[in-house]
Amino acid sequence: MGIQLQCKDTALGYDGRVVLQGLNFVVSEGDYLCILGENGSGKSTLMKTLLGLHTPSRGEIQFCGDTSQKEIGYLPQQTIVQRDFPASVQEIVLSGCLSRCGFRPFYTKQEKQLAGEIMQKLGIMDLNKRCYRELSGGQQQRVLLARALCSARKMLLLDEPVTGLDARASHEMYELIADLNQNDSVTIIMISHDIQASVNYASHILHIGGRQLFYGTKREYLQSKVGQAFLEMGGVMHD
Amino acid sequence: MTDLWNTLVYYFQFPFVQYAMIVGLLIALCSSLLGVTLVLKRFSFIGDGLSHVAFGAMAVSASLNAVITIENDMIVVLPVTVLAAILLLQTSQNAKIKGDAMIAMISVGSLALGYLLMNLFSNSPNISGDVCSTLFGATSILTLTLPEVWLCVIMAVIVIAVFLLFYHKIFAVTFDENFASATGVNANAYNLLIAVITAFIIVLAMNLVGSLLISALIIFPSLSAMRIFKSFRSVILCSAVISVICAGMGIILAILFSTPVGSTIVAADIAVFILFSILSGVLSRHEKA
Ligand SMILES: Nc1ncnc2c1ncn2[C@@H]1O[C@H](COP(=O)(O)OP(=O)(O)OP(=O)(O)O)[C@@H](O)[C@H]1O
Ligand SMILES: [Mg+2]
Numbered sequence: 001m002g003i004q005l006q007c008k009d010t011a012l013g014y015d016g017r018v019v020l021q022g023l024n025f026v027v028s029e030g031d032y033l034c035i036l037g038e039n040g041s042g043k044s045t046l047m048k049t050l051l052g053l054h055t056p057s058r059g060e061i062q063f064c065g066d067t068s069q070k071e072i073g074y075l076p077q078q079t080i081v082q083r084d085f086p087a088s089v090q091e092i093v094l095s096g097c098l099s100r101c102g103f104r105p106f107y108t109k110q111e112k113q114l115a116g117e118i119m120q121k122l123g124i125m126d127l128n129k130r131c132y133r134e135l136s137g138g139q140q141q142r143v144l145l146a147r148a149l150c151s152a153r154k155m156l157l158l159d160e161p162v163t164g165l166d167a168r169a170s171h172e173m174y175e176l177i178a179d180l181n182q183n184d185s186v187t188i189i190m191i192s193h194d195i196q197a198s199v200n201y202a203s204h205i206l207h208i209g210g211r212q213l214f215y216g217t218k219r220e221y222l223q224s225k226v227g228q229a230f231l232e233m234g235g236v237m238h239d
Numbered sequence: 240m241t242d243l244w245n246t247l248v249y250y251f252q253f254p255f256v257q258y259a260m261i262v263g264l265l266i267a268l269c270s271s272l273l274g275v276t277l278v279l280k281r282f283s284f285i286g287d288g289l290s291h292v293a294f295g296a297m298a299v300s301a302s303l304n305a306v307i308t309i310e311n312d313m314i315v316v317l318p319v320t321v322l323a324a325i326l327l328l329q330t331s332q333n334a335k336i337k338g339d340a341m342i343a344m345i346s347v348g349s350l351a352l353g354y355l356l357m358n359l360f361s362n363s364p365n366i367s368g369d370v371c372s373t374l375f376g377a378t379s380i381l382t383l384t385l386p387e388v389w390l391c392v393i394m395a396v397i398v399i400a401v402f403l404l405f406y407h408k409i410f411a412v413t414f415d416e417n418f419a420s421a422t423g424v425n426a427n428a429y430n431l432l433i434a435v436i437t438a439f440i441i442v443l444a445m446n447l448v449g450s451l452l453i454s455a456l457i458i459f460p461s462l463s464a465m466r467i468f469k470s471f472r473s474v475i476l477c478s479a480v481i482s483v484i485c486a487g488m489g490i491i492l493a494i495l496f497s498t499p500v501g502s503t504i505v506a507a508d509i510a511v512f513i514l515f516s517i518l519s520g521v522l523s524r525h526e527k528a
Contacts (some may be wrong), residue, residue: 051421070423079415085279087414088470095411099422105404131469151422 002029004067004155004187005050010059012045018057019045022211027204029154032181032188034202036195036230041209043191044077047159050189070099073152075145077159077191081133089127089135089143093119096150111150118149121176137164145173149180155187156180162194170194174201195231243495250494258388259380259500263486265395266447267456267504269440271482272402274461275475276413276433285327285434287454288346289441292323294450295349295356297373302360313390317442324438328430375449380490380500383446391443398439405432410471447486448501459508460485466512466519481511 003026011021020042027033037043048054050061051074063069073096081087097111119125122142127135132143141164148156156177162170178201180186192198198205205221207214207230214226221227250256277283293316300315323345330341357366383391402409411419412429420426444453464477489504 053417053421068423069421072422074418074421076417079418081414082279084465085414086275086465086469086471086474087410088472091410091471092414095407095414095418096422098407098411098419098424101407105406107407129470134469147418157421 002065003027004029004031004064005061006064007061008059010049010056010061012042012049012054013057014045016057020208020210020212021058023059023208024212025206025215027187027189029187030181030185032178032201032203033190033206034198034204035189035191035206035208036198037208037213043208044159046208047157047189047191050157067154071152071154072099073148073150073156075148075156075158075161077163079144083133085133087132089119089124089130089132090115092132092143093124093146093150096147099151100153115146115150118146122146122149138166138169141165142169152180152186155189158188158190158192160191160193162192162197170197177201199231246495247491254385255381255383256494258383258385260487260490262383262388262391262395263380263447263490263500263504264483265392266440266443267460267482267486268479269395269398270444270453270456271460271478272399272475273433273436273440274457274482275464275471275478276409277437277457278461278465279413280433282433282437283454283458284342285324286437286441286457288327288342289320289324289438290445290450290453291346292349293320293441293445294373295353296320297445297450298353298357301369302356313442316445317439320438320442321435324434325431328434373445373449374451375499375501380447387446391446394439394443398436398443401432401436405429409433414471448504452501452505455505455508456482459505459512463508463512463515466515467522482508485511 005027007023007025010023013019035043049056093115124142181188202218296316296319300312412426416426460478460482464474468474468477485507486504489507493500493503
């Protein structure tokens with residue numbers, strides 16, 4: 001089990017204002033890490049920093065071993081797409097394969113096939129030629145998830161993936177992610193407010209709120225004070 | 240009708256008219272390819288600012304010409320415009336400085352200084368004629384020499400080749416820059432590439448429509464195409480077709496009725512835009528019904 005990502009005494013913030021500090025955790029190959037915390041606790045900021053979109057105000061976060069950023073998939077919490085952007089579903093999903101291309105100026109047959117299979121799995125194959133901006137919120141979320149899956153070979157980072165999805169679609173999404181984690185050994189890092197699902201699927205939990213409140217395996221979390229308090233608040237029963 | 244046709248055939252016997260047509264169509268093609276990206280990335284204002292910088296550079300080149308002979312204005316204009324493109328891009332990304340004010344400053348500043356320089360140093364007998372020609376293109380497209388034509392063709396081919404090679408990356412960076420950089424695509428490098436190609440296109444297009452009308456050449460075809468088409472590729476293809484047809488029509492009409500080439504082309508682009516707007520209105524009403 002190689003370590004893929006390491007975070008040592010890191011602090012995050014905006015313009016000198018610290019949002020989150022004292023971060024110490026590692027992510028290993030095949031982990032399923034859930035990040036928990038209240039609104040505004042800095043979860044999205046943490047994820048953006050992991051991806052290099054934001055620089056930490058102290059310390060650093062680094063990828064280890066042979067993990068490169070080109071093998072990561074990412075589903076943002078919000079994607080602000082211009083109101084009149086002309087883009088078909090297929091074009092967007094395929095753009096997830098771009099990091100595989102390097103300097104090759106076109107997509108290979110295998111990449112197109114992969115995109116097709118993923119769209120099939122997510123049930124958006126029939127939207128293929130549709131214009132992204134004319135889809136419903138849930139449909140748009142699935143398109144962006146498909147794009148993330150296309151680029152995720154080693155790691156998948158999801159920022160509240162089930163926002164806007166109906167109950168069945170959320171369940172299918174969780175199963176799909178778990179399947180990817182177990183069968184293709186893709187490392188998952190997920191931000192979620194769905195405590196029940198986090199407790200069901202995750203292998204590790206990172207709980208934050210201004211600073212790192214807890215990091216460890218799910219079992220340890222369920223026994224910890226932080227974990228029990230949080231779960232009670234969320235009304236989750238466990239045995 | 241036959242009269243017009245005969246006049247046209249007569250004019251097209253001249254090499255300068257043929258050159259104008261070739262170069263005009265190539266420039267129209269280049270500007271429309273990148274236009275979609277520029278409009279969507281909200282870079283069209285950079286295009287506008289750059290065209291004024293190109294005017295300033297042209298003036299500097301013309302004044303330098305009084306001291307040392309410069310074979311071709313592009314030797315001065317191209318590097319200056321490319322530099323300005325990089326500078327404008329950097330400032331527009333830096334949210335702390337007011338990007339748009341900066342661009343307005345640079346563009347108006349180059350206009351003013353350019354005109355001043357031209358008046359002070361140029362030894363041309365007809366300064367206002369020169370200025371008018373640089374601003375509105377006037378007849379410069381019809382006075383191209385063979386080396387200039389080759390230079391334009393080479394530059395156009397470079398722009399088209401770069402666009403085709405990086406088409407998918409340009410789409411990704413235009414659609415969602417964050418996702419692109421998160422997955423290891425060097426978005427900044429591609430932004431830079433886009434800015435540099437834009438500078439190339441603007442220097443090219445100065446010949447065709449003059450520096451004040453370049454933005455029209457870049458913006459109108461893509462906005463027209465976006466009225467009707469809904470995928471990135473179809474929008475780009477459509478705007479390329481619109482742009483080339485309008486440029487061709489514009490040049491022909493300008494020759495037949497001896498109107499200024501640049502403004503005739505832009506007028507054609509505007510006409511197509513209005514047509515497409517009406518069409519899209521009709522289409523959407525049709526869909527609802
Ligand atoms: N671009 C920004 N500039 C300045 N402050 C920001 C910026 N983005 C977020 N913040 C601040 O950083 C803090 C953490 O924000 P973040 O988006 O990471 O929260 P979150 O945990 O993802 O919340 P949520 O559950 O609502 O998604 C908030 O207090 C927010 O106000
Ligand atoms: Mg968030």
